[in-house]
Amino acid sequence: MAQPSTVRVGTANTGFAWKKSSYSGHNGDCVEWAEAGNVVAFRDSKDLQGSVISVGRRTASAFLSALTGGQVRGSWL
Template identity: 60%
Template sequence: MMDQPNPVRVGHKGAKVSWRKSSYSGSNGDCVELAELGNSVALRDSKDRQGPVVSVGWRTMTTFVSALKGGHMGAGQA
């Protein structure tokens, strides 16, 4: 069973979070940024840095990235 995403507000209570963008991101601005948060990974839209943040566990993130790399997500298909 996969972990369910939990919306979280990252950076509250004075915590500093280091966000990064994929090196594959183009210049069109359609990017997702991620931040490592100990046992989880936070994700946000790079165009809306004050917007919603989703946090998932490392196992879920690893499974998701493996599925993308393996072509199992239908990315780019109409």
């Protein structure tokens, strides 16, 4: 597996157009994401002013492919 790109952690950027999965429940327990050029950012929908994790588009794509392919397991899923 290729080495991941740099992961950045910061605070919410109000300039992002945040999106939520159509599979998300209506209880507010969701992860939102936003795209900005070659970067994809993720945040907790319950904490809009909280931390944001951003990674390169290729890293985000590889991670999401691993999730949907069943290659990532853990108690947080």
